[in-house]
Amino acid sequence: MSTILNETGEVAVAASDGLWLSADDAARATGWILKPEGMCQADLCVPLPKDAVRDDRADIAAFWRLLGNPVVHDTAGETWVLGTGADQRNAALAGLMAPDFTLPDLAGVPHTLSALRGNKVFLCTWASW
Amino acid sequence: MWQQLFDSLKSENFMIVAVAEESRGAEHARQWIEQAKAEYWCLIDQQHRVADLYGMVNVPQAVWIDAAGHIVRPPETAGSTDHFRLMDRTTRTLATEHQEARQAARTEYLDAVRDWVLTGHHALPADRAQHALPRITPDIALAQAHFRLGVWLRSHGNAAEGDVHLAEASRLHPDSWNIWRQAADLDEVGKASGEAFWQRVQSLGDRPYYPPPKL
Numbered sequence: 001m002s003t004i005l006n007e008t009g010e011v012a013v014a015a016s017d018g019l020w021l022s023a024d025d026a027a028r029a030t031g032w033i034l035k036p037e038g039m040c041q042a043d044l045c046v047p048l049p050k051d052a053v054r055d056d057r058a059d060i061a062a063f064w065r066l067l068g069n070p071v072v073h074d075t076a077g078e079t080w081v082l083g084t085g086a087d088q089r090n091a092a093l094a095g096l097m098a099p100d101f102t103l104p105d106l107a108g109v110p111h112t113l114s115a116l117r118g119n120k121v122f123l124c125t126w127a128s129w
Numbered sequence: 130m131w132q133q134l135f136d137s138l139k140s141e142n143f144m145i146v147a148v149a150e151e152s153r154g155a156e157h158a159r160q161w162i163e164q165a166k167a168e169y170w171c172l173i174d175q176q177h178r179v180a181d182l183y184g185m186v187n188v189p190q191a192v193w194i195d196a197a198g199h200i201v202r203p204p205e206t207a208g209s210t211d212h213f214r215l216m217d218r219t220t221r222t223l224a225t226e227h228q229e230a231r232q233a234a235r236t237e238y239l240d241a242v243r244d245w246v247l248t249g250h251h252a253l254p255a256d257r258a259q260h261a262l263p264r265i266t267p268d269i270a271l272a273q274a275h276f277r278l279g280v281w282l283r284s285h286g287n288a289a290e291g292d293v294h295l296a297e298a299s300r301l302h303p304d305s306w307n308i309w310r311q312a313a314d315l316d317e318v319g320k321a322s323g324e325a326f327w328q329r330v331q332s333l334g335d336r337p338y339y340p341p342p343k344l
Contacts, residue, residue, distance in 0.1 A: 127150045
């Protein structure tokens with residue numbers, strides 16, 4: 001099994017030849033559905049290059065880069081990061097809606113920024129280092 | 130430092146979200162959070178997700194978010210100043226005048242936060258907030274992917290390969306003190322403020338380590 005680190009967490013997948021995935025694994029890792037017309041999400045389909053799809057499996061690293069997103073992996077090909085491209089980050093910020101996130105407190109209890117809607121929020125970072 | 134601010138504003142539909150950019154995990158942040166006796170949210174961000182989402186490059190940085198969830202002040206230095214660069218590093222002391230100037234800047238910043246919560250002052254109109262946003266480049270986006278992989282590999286018993294990705298992240302995003310210092314800290318606790326850190330600060334020359342907020 002390989003591990004994919006995507007925008008929100010970790011997904012275990014059965015990858016072959018790099019990051020070739022079944023339609024089911026691809027959907028769990030990316031939220032995009034493999035269809036005859038390409039990789040689809042809601043009404044949008046992105047056609048895949050011919051050499052990126054074979055026997056109901058797709059080259060998800062190639063697809064992810066096609067979307068303009070970074071892809072990095074370890075030398076063993078067991079751990080992959082499907083990152084988020086600069087355009088998407090900039091577009092999210094340009095709308096000025098504070099990007100949402102969920103993180104744990106010391107006790108491991110998750111907290112989601114958008115749950116504070118209705119309050120002014122002072123979001124600050126710090127570190128022990 | 131934030132608890133006092135929170136105390137004075139907690140009846141005002143206001144919350145502080147203090148995010149520890151802490152790839153070593155919650156235990157390394159615990160003593161600081163417990164000492165602060167914090168009543169606001171103190172969250173642990175092992176993968177520096179907040180820095181990635183908001184384009185932050187140092188700590189402490191803060192974003193002001195209004196009640197509708199809109200950014201009204203993009204990331205900026207939150208109360209710290211460059212006075213530490215004037216410190217006598219053998220005695221670890223700072224001249225009184227610099228201590229006072231540092232304290233004055235911190236007070237001014239905290240007063241501005243209070244002013245914003247109480248009156249709305251200092252919130253930027255949308256066009257100015259947009260103008261002040263950080264610009265994420267393809268290299269920065271790639272750096273964040275390498276950083277994430279580096280931290281993951283380090284926490285899964287593969288420090289040697291993790292360090293390769295952390296170094297690559299720093300090379301791609303040299304302005305990020307978060308990436309460089311976190312990598313140094315993962316290598317060895319204390320290294321993030323060791324000799325190499327000071328050399329890196331010195332090489333800034335006239336450029337600020339903590340750019341002052343434009344209040």
